[in-house]
Amino acid sequence: MKHIARKRFGQHFLRDAGIVHAIVDTIDPRPGQCLVEIGPGLGALTLPLLERCRTLTVIELDRDLAARARCWQGVTVVEGDVLGVDFVRLAQSFPPAPASIAPAQAPGGRLRVVGNLPYNVSTPILFHLLQAVEVVHDQHFMLQSEVVDRMAAEPGGRSYGRLSVMLQWRYEIERVLDVPPDAFDPPPAVDSAVVRMTPHVRSALTDAALLGEIVTVAFSQRRKLLRHTLGRWLETRGYTGVFDTTRRAEEVPVTEYVALSAALTQNRCPDTVAG
Numbered sequence: 001m002k003h004i005a006r007k008r009f010g011q012h013f014l015r016d017a018g019i020v021h022a023i024v025d026t027i028d029p030r031p032g033q034c035l036v037e038i039g040p041g042l043g044a045l046t047l048p049l050l051e052r053c054r055t056l057t058v059i060e061l062d063r064d065l066a067a068r069a070r071c072w073q074g075v076t077v078v079e080g081d082v083l084g085v086d087f088v089r090l091a092q093s094f095p096p097a098p099a100s101i102a103p104a105q106a107p108g109g110r111l112r113v114v115g116n117l118p119y120n121v122s123t124p125i126l127f128h129l130l131q132a133v134e135v136v137h138d139q140h141f142m143l144q145s146e147v148v149d150r151m152a153a154e155p156g157g158r159s160y161g162r163l164s165v166m167l168q169w170r171y172e173i174e175r176v177l178d179v180p181p182d183a184f185d186p187p188p189a190v191d192s193a194v195v196r197m198t199p200h201v202r203s204a205l206t207d208a209a210l211l212g213e214i215v216t217v218a219f220s221q222r223r224k225l226l227r228h229t230l231g232r233w234l235e236t237r238g239y240t241g242v243f244d245t246t247r248r249a250e251e252v253p254v255t256e257y258v259a260l261s262a263a264l265t266q267n268r269c270p271d272t273v274a275g
Contacts, residue, residue, distance in 0.1 A: 016183035029053035038115030087132035110137040139197040211261040218249040
């Protein structure tokens with residue numbers, strides 16, 4: 001029976017074989033890896049991935065599509081909302097890679113997460129996965145092109161914001177493929193892109209919740225100088241260190257937001273935080 005895309009789930013099914021081939025080549029899945037696909041849909045990516053990795057776990061909210069996925073040999077189905085999935089526990093559920101699999105091909109039992117994400121909830125999914133970054137080897141997602149621009153944006157531009165700071169703190173962000181609307185059924189009203197997210201080997205340690213609060217306050221009125229927003233917030237915290245609030249939020253590099261968060265977390269005031 002033909003599955004009709006459901007608008008409430010943000011379903012746009014990939015149908016371009018050339019694009020699928022390019023994405024699978026980019027991911028380069030290997031047997032023994034802990035591969036997880038978010039939203040397998042009709043299997044456009046799932047089945048080619050299976051040909052290379054043999055086993056795969058999929059997370060699917062649509063019960064009809066979850067039932068379809070259970071018919072694919074080698075697939076383990078987690079039926080439900082991805083925002084309710086504990087990815088740390090999921091990583092622990094994978095069996096150790098067989099001794100015949102080279103360690104380089106099975107990266108420490110960490111997850112390789114892929115998916116054509118529903119565009120209406122892509123940002124919440126990205127923030128949810130941020131909580132499990134320690135058990136992730138890499139992530140490859142199809143997203144709205146504008147979202148990828150924001151993820152990879154550098155300071156000083158309109159695209160640079162909260163999403164840029166929070167993700168670049170923990171990941172290397174790389175745009176790897178542009179995808180036109182006609183590659184999907186039904187075609188979305190926007191251009192799409194595939195992004196690769198690779199966790200940094202070492203990220204500056206700080207309280208993620210505090211960093212998130214700092215960045216949210218900073219960008220709450222992005223046209224104003226930071227002294228009107230973050231500066232006042234810092235005063236209520238009793239911060240006496242040096243942080244240049246004569247700039248706008250979009251002018252502050254990721255490293256400075258992280259350094260400010262670390263200073264507040266450690267309850268100390270460094271000589272300087274601004275570069």
